[in-house]
Amino acid sequence: xxxxxxxxxxxxxxxxxxxxxxxxxxxxxxxxxxxxxxxxxxxxxxxxxxxxxxxxxxxxxxxxxxxxxxxxxxxxxxxxxxxxxxxxxxxxxxxxxxxxxxxxxxxxxxxxxxxxxxxxxxxxxxxxxxxxxxxxxxxxxxxxxxxxxxxxxxxxxxxxxxxxxxxxxxxxxxxxxxxxxxxxxxxxxxxxxxxxxxxxxxxxxxxxxxxxxxxxxxxxxxxxxxxxxxxxxxxxxxxxxxxxxxxxxxxxxxxxxxxxxxxxxxxxxxxxxxxxxxxxxxxxxxxxxxxxxxxxxxxxxxxxxxxxxxxxxxxxxxxxxxxxxxxxxxxxxxxxxxxxxxxxxxxxxxxxxxxxxxxxxxxxxxxxxxxxxxxxxxxxxxxxxxxxxxxxxxxxxxxxxxxxxxxxxxxxxxxxxxxxxxx
RNA sequence: GGUGAGGUGGCUGAGUGGUCGAAAGCACAUCUUUGCUAAAGAUGCGUAGCCUAACCGCUACCGAGGGUUCGAAUCCCUCCCUCACUACCA
Numbered sequence: 001x002x003x004x005x006x007x008x009x010x011x012x013x014x015x016x017x018x019x020x021x022x023x024x025x026x027x028x029x030x031x032x033x034x035x036x037x038x039x040x041x042x043x044x045x046x047x048x049x050x051x052x053x054x055x056x057x058x059x060x061x062x063x064x065x066x067x068x069x070x071x072x073x074x075x076x077x078x079x080x081x082x083x084x085x086x087x088x089x090x091x092x093x094x095x096x097x098x099x100x101x102x103x104x105x106x107x108x109x110x111x112x113x114x115x116x117x118x119x120x121x122x123x124x125x126x127x128x129x130x131x132x133x134x135x136x137x138x139x140x141x142x143x144x145x146x147x148x149x150x151x152x153x154x155x156x157x158x159x160x161x162x163x164x165x166x167x168x169x170x171x172x173x174x175x176x177x178x179x180x181x182x183x184x185x186x187x188x189x190x191x192x193x194x195x196x197x198x199x200x201x202x203x204x205x206x207x208x209x210x211x212x213x214x215x216x217x218x219x220x221x222x223x224x225x226x227x228x229x230x231x232x233x234x235x236x237x238x239x240x241x242x243x244x245x246x247x248x249x250x251x252x253x254x255x256x257x258x259x260x261x262x263x264x265x266x267x268x269x270x271x272x273x274x275x276x277x278x279x280x281x282x283x284x285x286x287x288x289x290x291x292x293x294x295x296x297x298x299x300x301x302x303x304x305x306x307x308x309x310x311x312x313x314x315x316x317x318x319x320x321x322x323x324x325x326x327x328x329x330x331x332x333x334x335x336x337x338x339x340x341x342x343x344x345x346x347x348x349x350x351x352x353x354x355x356x357x358x359x360x361x362x363x364x365x366x367x368x369x370x371x372x373x374x375x376x377x378x379x380x381x382x383x384x385x386x387x388x389x390x391x392x393x394x395x396x397x398x399x400x401x402x403x404x405x406x407x408x409x410x411x412x413x414x415x416x417x418x419x420x421x422x423x
Numbered sequence: 424g425g426u427g428a429g430g431u432g433g434c435u436g437a438g439u440g441g442u443c444g445a446a447a448g449c450a451c452a453u454c455u456u457u458g459c460u461a462a463a464g465a466u467g468c469g470u471a472g473c474c475u476a477a478c479c480g481c482u483a484c485c486g487a488g489g490g491u492u493c494g495a496a497u498c499c500c501u502c503c504c505u506c507a508c509u510a511c512c513a
Binding site for chain 2: 044054060073075077
């Protein structure tokens with residue numbers, strides 16, 4: 001959520017920054033400001049009346065103690081109640097309206113965010129490694145997976161539906177190896193604290209991290225219990241500190257977590273894509289940081305490097321791109337995407353998206369810290385995948401396939417996987 | 424799931440209709456005094472909103488939401504959570 005004070009003081013600036021995202025948000029800003037003005041007028045009237053009522057009620061109390069007759073003044077106060085209720089209802093309704101719109105206005109892109117309209121304009125930040133060359137035609141992971149019995153799409157479709165998959169045998173083991181490898185890497189080498197959270201969350205948590213209310217059609221909802229399946233560990237992990245005032249010396253808070261991620265992918269063009277590229281359920285290791293405004297940008301750089309390290313250790317060629325203002329996520333101020341090369345696909349696959357949300361999420365979840373002067377300020381929150389597993393799986397088996405169809409396991413993963421090769 | 428108890432400020436914990444935003448203690452901050460790895464005293468110390476140039480002031484918040492009342496932390500209803508015992512279960 002944006003700071004309403006910023007909208008009041010610099011509406012044109014806010015509109016300008018929002019326009020860089022490509023949508024038309026000027027009308028929303030204007031209507032928020034109009035509602036805000038009415039809301040405050042109603043609030044002022046209500047509070048004035050409440051003040052009067054409190055004063056008179058006090059007088060009644062004192063008079064009664066003195067044994068005086070209070071029926072006259074009681075009648076007088078009684079009359080105030082109706083108007084208080086009326087104007088109060090109005091103030092509350094306006095407050096809700098204002099909040100509704102505020103929740104639908106995206107974050108302002110950071111000054112450092114490159115200006116652009118589409119994904120094609122995302123600048124490449126850096127490249128690591130090179131595309132591997134093969135003296136044979138590399139297969140894709142679907143073929144390799146079938147050949148070795150690693151992944152079974154038919155079984156996933158049978159028990160659940162399309163875009164769900166069953167990992168089998170070495171495939172299941174490889175997936176589990178990656179989870180352990182990544183959690184160990186981030187906790188032991190990068191200083192993150194591991195957390196293991198519920199995979200079902202309340203609506204409030206999703207509001208906090210911006211999946212609700214705008215993207216309600218993208219999350220699985222269990223209506224009976226009014227709980228949602230997590231679309232990413234970002235949701236339960238970042239919300240761990242919602243409605244808290246954390247101490248300055250606790251920051252930065254750095255968490256890593258494994259969760260499956262459940263996404264409806266409604267209207268997504270990639271849903272029919274062959275293989276593991278876009279599933280309704282996939283595993284992911286997430287990195288989450290809660291910081292101060294002063295340090296969040298530096299922490300984003302570190303977080304991105306922590307995610308890149310995964311691919312470096314596994315020897316996978318990748319590139320880092322920076323999302324432009326037209327492509328950046330709803331709540332993000334600045335985002336780096338890490339894309340790994342998948343030889344069988346002949347394309348780069350997004351395996352990590354590292355974002356600084358500034359205080360946008362913190363405002364929504366009322367997450368603050370006490371600064372040096374004892375003043376409460378909103379934290380900055382960030383997160384990034386470290387990394388998404390299905391696509392890492394794809395890149396791994398496609399990159400390390402051999403001419404004879406076997407798949408080599410990179411050395412650092414062998415102690416988790418227990419074998420050097422899948423053959 | 425059943426029965427019982429309970430949810431008050433960073434913590435402990437008073438408060439069963441009237442000047443309670445809430446006693447007291449602890450913790451914390453500043454100051455004073457004596458001094459040496461500390462004691463004593465004074466003062467301050469929740470969050471948010473409204474108003475204001477600012478100070479001041481006002482309003483709301485005692486798990487959440489409703490209700491009764493001129494007035495609710497206090498009474499009534501619903502829900503949530505915690506603890507204990509009990510049943511069941513991975």
